[in-house]
Amino acid sequence: MSIVPAFPEVLRQILKKPVTNLFPARYLPKSITGFLNKVAAGEATINPPVALPPNFRGKITYDRDICIGCKLCVRVCPAHAIEFLPETKTVRIFVTQCIFCAQCNDVCPVTCLHMSDEFMLADTNRYSENLIVE
Amino acid sequence: MIPMITAAVLGCIGIAVYGMFFGLVLQGVDRKWAARMQARYGPPLHQPFIDIAKLLCKDNIIPKNAVKSVFNAAPVIALAASITILLYLPIGSIMPVLGGWGDIILVIYLLTVPGLAMVAGGLASGSPYATVGSQREMVTMIAYELPLAIAVVAIAWRLNAAGVADPFSLVTLAQTPVWGLVGIPGIIGLLLLMLAIAWVTPAELSRVPCDTPEAETELCGGLLVEYSGKNLALFSLSGAVKMVAMATLTVVLFLPWNLTWFIPLTGAVGIVADLAFFVLKVLLVVFFSVSLIRVGMARFRINHLVTFYWGYITLIGFTGMILLVLDAVLGMGVVA
Numbered sequence: 001m002s003i004v005p006a007f008p009e010v011l012r013q014i015l016k017k018p019v020t021n022l023f024p025a026r027y028l029p030k031s032i033t034g035f036l037n038k039v040a041a042g043e044a045t046i047n048p049p050v051a052l053p054p055n056f057r058g059k060i061t062y063d064r065d066i067c068i069g070c071k072l073c074v075r076v077c078p079a080h081a082i083e084f085l086p087e088t089k090t091v092r093i094f095v096t097q098c099i100f101c102a103q104c105n106d107v108c109p110v111t112c113l114h115m116s117d118e119f120m121l122a123d124t125n126r127y128s129e130n131l132i133v134e
Numbered sequence: 135m136i137p138m139i140t141a142a143v144l145g146c147i148g149i150a151v152y153g154m155f156f157g158l159v160l161q162g163v164d165r166k167w168a169a170r171m172q173a174r175y176g177p178p179l180h181q182p183f184i185d186i187a188k189l190l191c192k193d194n195i196i197p198k199n200a201v202k203s204v205f206n207a208a209p210v211i212a213l214a215a216s217i218t219i220l221l222y223l224p225i226g227s228i229m230p231v232l233g234g235w236g237d238i239i240l241v242i243y244l245l246t247v248p249g250l251a252m253v254a255g256g257l258a259s260g261s262p263y264a265t266v267g268s269q270r271e272m273v274t275m276i277a278y279e280l281p282l283a284i285a286v287v288a289i290a291w292r293l294n295a296a297g298v299a300d301p302f303s304l305v306t307l308a309q310t311p312v313w314g315l316v317g318i319p320g321i322i323g324l325l326l327l328m329l330a331i332a333w334v335t336p337a338e339l340s341r342v343p344c345d346t347p348e349a350e351t352e353l354c355g356g357l358l359v360e361y362s363g364k365n366l367a368l369f370s371l372s373g374a375v376k377m378v379a380m381a382t383l384t385v386v387l388f389l390p391w392n393l394t395w396f397i398p399l400t401g402a403v404g405i406v407a408d409l410a411f412f413v414l415k416v417l418l419v420v421f422f423s424v425s426l427i428r429v430g431m432a433r434f435r436i437n438h439l440v441t442f443y444w445g446y447i448t449l450i451g452f453t454g455m456i457l458l459v460l461d462a463v464l465g466m467g468v469v470a
Contacts, residue, residue: 006430010171019173027178 267356
């Protein structure tokens, strides 16, 4: 079958389970927001997204109780996404600015910064509560 | 005379609706199959309907330097011609509406009309891309007509040699499976002809690997580059109807069996059973000669396309024809 090498392969693939992950729903709903509202109301179920790989770098988390205010993360941040707050000696991280490099995680002497699994960060307001970590 | 005309008119309307509906369903099934072969889920089955509905809602944009009359007439002619083909083709055990007025030679000629309309529309749209596409479409048509004609003529000749009256009539073809009339060389010949027809189908429908005239990546859609809105919807519908016509033609030529020939069913039940069986056969044809070929291959370059059809497919067709002739000459199978 060297003339049409793809034929056996595609015929084999027709029997396999498709690899596409149908997120968030099997087919495009009439209205995405309507669908999400339905999901919130428990009337519809969302198809789960692809399982996250280990060491996934999602939205940053910050434990302000452990933080010693050393400003190392502010210095190391290549995107200048971290702001130091002198009055509380803590930091504020702007997630829209963050490039998810996790260098601050590595440099933090008390490991109060972590990358979470959360990645659904779309928002209309870049200063919304969800996108500023304090 | 009057009831006959009424029946014909009603039949035409019915066939038009059936052709468009079934064609779009076939396209949906084809997209689903293609998706599965590429390990995707694919769009919902009714996606072609959504697409057509969307196109029908949109405005027609006519380019400034287009020949307006031809540009607008081409899609209508293409769709009308595609539906006309269906009027001559039997559907399951339902005999063609205009079966008494035309034969398979007429069908072959009619099959070129949508293509010619597309060529005219492309040349009239005043775009260099469309012009190149039209020229390619003409070359493609020249390339695939010969194997198609060979297959049809060979089968009709063999039927004639077996003493079947009126071998070119579609009613005859649909009621006499040629497989039962031939010996071993004839069966090999018929298999070869079937292979040739299976390869002619994608060329006839301008699907991959023979979508050289449209060639999205090089010609931005070629023939159809300037078409939009309702005109494009008519062209898509014509393509869908043509898919039904080509698949039905293959079924009539090579798989004409009906369920009622084997299981004694009468009346409406028999007709429905035959229709279901017919749909199954059409789906089989579409799977092999549209979906599989289009997923498994890349687009031909125009010179490859001509070499492929004039060289290899015609050769396969000729071999099949010679085997059928030998079959009759050597007296194998049924000879009158």
